[in-house]
Amino acid sequence: MSSGSGSLPRYIAQRLLLMIPMIWLIVTMVFILLRVAPGDPVTAAVGGKLNEEALDARRAALGLDRPLIVQYLDYLGDIATLDFGKTISDNRPITSIIVDNGGATLSLTIGAFAFALLMGIPLGLLAGRYRDSAGDVVIRIFGVVSYAAPIFFIGLLMQIWVAGPLGLPTSDIASPITKFQVEPVTHILLLDAIIAGDTESTVDVLKHHVLPCFTLGLLLSGVFIRLVRVNLLMTLKGDYVEAARARGIPERYVIRRHAFRNALVPVITVLGLQVALTLSGALLTESTFNWPGLGTQLIDYLTARDYAAVQGLVTFFAVVVVVVSLLVDVINAAIDPRVRY
Known part of the structure; x- marks a missing residue:
C-alpha cells in the first residue's frame, strides 16, 4: 500500500x-x-x-x-446554485424560508444534542462500569423507553407535568415582546438576543428552549446510552486495559484514563448518523411546541399540498444530512487514522 x-x-x-x-x-x-x-x-x-x-x-x-x-x-x-425554488401557495422563495426559519431549527437541534450528550454519555458510562447491576438494568430500560416513546407524547407530558411546576413556557421560541424587540441579525433568536446584550430577552428565549430541547434530547439520549455502554464493555476487554490492571494500577484510574476515553470515540461517528434522526424528530417536536422552525413550515406546506415547497425543503434537509455526515467522517478520520484505510 x-x-x-x-x-x-x-x-x-x-x-x-x-x-x-x-x-x-x-x-x-x-x-x-x-x-x-x-x-x-x-x-x-x-x-x-x-x-x-x-x-x-x-x-x-x-x-x-x-x-x-x-x-x-x-x-x-x-x-x-443552492436555489431550492419557490412555493406555489404564496410564491415565496424557499431560500428565504430557510433563512428566516432555519435558525429556530438549528437552535433546537443543538440544544437537543447538548441534552442528549449530557444524559446519554454519563448514563452509558455508568451502565457499562457497573454491568448487570440494578443501576445498569434501570439505565438500559430508560434508554429503550426514551428511544421508543413517541416524541409528541413525551412533549405533551412535559407540557402537562413539568412546565407548570417549573414555570416554563409550553410553546413558541420566545414571548411576543421578545421577538418584537430583538433585531434579526443572524436569524438565530438566542444568538441575536446575546449580541444585542438584552439579558431579559436572552433568559426568555432560554426558558422557551428548555422543554423542546429536552424532549428531543430524550429521543437521542437512548442511542448514546446504548452506544457508550457497549463500547465501554468492549474497551474493558482490551489488551491495554488488562496490561494496566496487571501493572497494579487502581481500577478507577484504569477506567478513567484508558477505557472511558476510547469508549467515547465511536460517539463522534454516530453524531453524523443522528442528524437525520434529529431532523425527523424536530418535525414532531416543532409541531408539538408550536416551534417556528423548518419542520413547522414543512408540515404547513404539506397540509396546503404545496409540493414545490415540500420538494425544496426536503431537498435542503437531505443536503444538510449528507454534508454533516461528511464533516463527521472527516473529523473521525482526523482523530482515528485507521478510518482512512
Missing part, C-alpha cells in the same frame, strides 16, 4: 467525490416521487382561489408547463 493511500487529504477528496452521486440520487428521488403524485400541484395548492388563466400563469412561472426532462435539468441546475 502506498504511503499516501491513508492520507487525510486523499480521504477528504474521496468523500467529496462520493458525496456528489449521493446528493444526486437523493434529489432525483425527491423529484420523481413528487412528480408521480396524482393531480396537478398548482391546482392542489391554490385550486379554487385562482381562475384558470391565473393557474396557467402560475404553472408557467414554476416551469411546470415544460417537458419533464427540462424540469429535471433545471431542478438540478438550481440545486447546484
Whole structure:
C-alpha cells in the first residue's frame, strides 16, 4: 500500500467525490416521487382561489408547463446554485424560508444534542462500569423507553407535568415582546438576543428552549446510552486495559484514563448518523411546541399540498444530512487514522 493511500487529504477528496452521486440520487428521488403524485400541484395548492388563466400563469412561472426532462435539468441546475425554488401557495422563495426559519431549527437541534450528550454519555458510562447491576438494568430500560416513546407524547407530558411546576413556557421560541424587540441579525433568536446584550430577552428565549430541547434530547439520549455502554464493555476487554490492571494500577484510574476515553470515540461517528434522526424528530417536536422552525413550515406546506415547497425543503434537509455526515467522517478520520484505510 502506498504511503499516501491513508492520507487525510486523499480521504477528504474521496468523500467529496462520493458525496456528489449521493446528493444526486437523493434529489432525483425527491423529484420523481413528487412528480408521480396524482393531480396537478398548482391546482392542489391554490385550486379554487385562482381562475384558470391565473393557474396557467402560475404553472408557467414554476416551469411546470415544460417537458419533464427540462424540469429535471433545471431542478438540478438550481440545486447546484443552492436555489431550492419557490412555493406555489404564496410564491415565496424557499431560500428565504430557510433563512428566516432555519435558525429556530438549528437552535433546537443543538440544544437537543447538548441534552442528549449530557444524559446519554454519563448514563452509558455508568451502565457499562457497573454491568448487570440494578443501576445498569434501570439505565438500559430508560434508554429503550426514551428511544421508543413517541416524541409528541413525551412533549405533551412535559407540557402537562413539568412546565407548570417549573414555570416554563409550553410553546413558541420566545414571548411576543421578545421577538418584537430583538433585531434579526443572524436569524438565530438566542444568538441575536446575546449580541444585542438584552439579558431579559436572552433568559426568555432560554426558558422557551428548555422543554423542546429536552424532549428531543430524550429521543437521542437512548442511542448514546446504548452506544457508550457497549463500547465501554468492549474497551474493558482490551489488551491495554488488562496490561494496566496487571501493572497494579487502581481500577478507577484504569477506567478513567484508558477505557472511558476510547469508549467515547465511536460517539463522534454516530453524531453524523443522528442528524437525520434529529431532523425527523424536530418535525414532531416543532409541531408539538408550536416551534417556528423548518419542520413547522414543512408540515404547513404539506397540509396546503404545496409540493414545490415540500420538494425544496426536503431537498435542503437531505443536503444538510449528507454534508454533516461528511464533516463527521472527516473529523473521525482526523482523530482515528485507521478510518482512512
